[in-house]
Amino acid sequence: MTVAAPYLYPHPEPSVASVLVVRTDGTLPQRRSASDASATPDNRLLATLARAAPADLAPVSALGLETALEAMADASKLALAADLDCWLTWCASERRLACPADPEDLVRYLRALEADGRKPATLARRIASLATVHRLLGSGDPPTSAAMVRNALRGNRRRHGAAQRxxxxxxxxxxxxxxxxxxxxxxxxxxxxxxxxxxxxxxxxxxxxxxxxxxxxxxxxxxxxxxxxxxxxxxxxxxxxxxxxxxxxxxxxxxxxxxxxxxxxxxxxxxxxxxxRRVGVDRRRQRSKELADARWGDEDLATAALLVTYTIGDAPxxxxxxxxxxxxxxxxxxxxxxxxxxxxxxxxxxxxxxxxxxxxxxxxxxxxxxxxxxxxxxxxxxxxxxxxxxxxxxxxxxxxxxxxxxxxxxx
Known part of the structure; x- marks a missing residue:
């Protein structure tokens, strides 16, 4: 549906005549995304877990994994996948086994994050995520609970303080x-x-x-x-x-x-x-028959009417x-x-x-x-x-x- 609407511009008022149109059919330009927008949080996390799982991993209960995912919020699943991605990238660069993790590797990982300027809260969250990953994969007691890992986190907080931005x-x-x-x-x-x-x-x-x-x-x-x-x-x-x-x-x-x-x-x-919802805004100069003036020349194109089209989307x-x-x-x-x-x-x-x-x-x-x-x-x-x-x-x-x-x- 297309609706013509007379709009006021108090902040600021345009210096040219305006023709304004509101389109409410929900048709908006598509934004590019680096990831597949159709992938669900469950699929995103499961794909990342599959990359982390060792070749000799014992069978994991499908029902147990399903119920664990049901108990998580979508945002938690995406955050868990992102944290695991970071760990997998570090392991690949250092040629280390991702799961089950070695406590010494976890300490080296924490030090690498600290050297990269990561905050204590980020380090704590990354370790907590890896603990969850190990539980999901049924790898026994998470190596994140090892004394040296806990001490590394405490040492980081002592050096940088625990206050969050x-x-x-x-x-x-x-x-x-x-x-x-x-x-x-x-x-x-x-x-x-x-x-x-x-x-x-x-x-x-x-x-x-x-x-x-x-x-x-x-x-x-x-x-x-x-x-x-x-x-x-x-x-x-x-x-x-x-x-x-x-x-x-x-x-x-x-x-x-x-x-x-x-x-x-x-x-x-x-x-x-x-x-x-998203509002798409398209501003274009136009020289329609109704708005054109015989006095206008090409050099006066900037004074032509401004056509502004607003498109109201359907998605949040x-x-x-x-x-x-x-x-x-x-x-x-x-x-x-x-x-x-x-x-x-x-x-x-x-x-x-x-x-x-x-x-x-x-x-x-x-x-x-x-x-x-x-x-x-x-x-x-x-x-x-x-x-x-x-x-x-x-x-x-x-x-x-x-x-x-x-x-x-x-x-």
């Missing part, structure tokens, strides 16, 4: 207090009024309100939304990283978010299915697509002077934004408002209050008991 927060700003760097309010103000901008604003607003992980955000469907009488909404989360068994959870959505979602749905003509956004959206809008906000970022720090500030930035930003805003870690962990579906505290550690120091008591007497 945190995604740059996208805090709300505006009514919740001023903060430096990018803010949700600044990014929302930078979203344009066309169909792509409406999608971006709804994506940012909903992701912040509900504190969603990227997998939860891209999986939201229209059936998950429950509008309330006061204009707010509820979002049903049937499954999440910490709820693999599908118990389900609910998140609150502001009236502003519900309005932005409604605007995006109306312009994209989405009646069912996934909410946040990807993790990489969400990251690209955040960073594109952040650049637009900086260029429009809507955020407080020094010019020399702009590139680093944009690169620090990730799919976790909205979740971190909401966590920090709740800490700054005086909410306790247990309540925040429950609201954002953290596995424990300690995880929430890690994201709000600096703000917790500013609003903790020492700050509250001593600020009254030590001025």
């Amino acid at each position: 945190q995604a740059a927060p996208l805090r709300f700003g505006a009514g919740l207090g001023q903060t430096s760097g990018f803010t949700l309010s600044g990014l929302l103000a930078a979203c344009s009024g066309d169909v792509q901008g409406l999608r971006d604003a709804a994506l940012l607003s909903l992701g912040y309100d509900a504190g969603l992980r990227v997998g939860e955000l891209t999986a939201v469907t229209l059936a998950d939304l429950r509008p309330q009488a006061d204009g707010t909404g509820l979002l049903h989360l049937p499954r999440s990283k910490t709820d693999q068994e599908g118990v389900g959870a609910w998140a609150w959505l502001s009236a502003d978010t519900m309005r932005r979602v409604a605007a995006w749905r109306a312009e994209a003509a989405i009646a069912e299915g996934v909410l946040f 956004l990807t993790r990489q697509g969400v990251t690209a959206i955040y960073r594109r809008i952040a650049l637009a906000a900086a260029r429009a002077g809507l955020v407080d970022v020094a010019p020399g720090e702009l590139d680093a500030a944009v690169a620090a934004l990730s799919t976790h930035s909205l979740r971190v930003g909401l966590t920090q805003d709740l800490f700054a408002a005086g909410e306790d870690g247990a309540g925040i962990a429950l609201t954002l579906r953290w596995s424990s209050p300690s995880t929430a505290l890690r994201y709000g550690r600096r703000l917790q120091a500013q609003s903790g008991v020492a700050a509250r008591v001593l600020s009254r007497v030590r001025k």
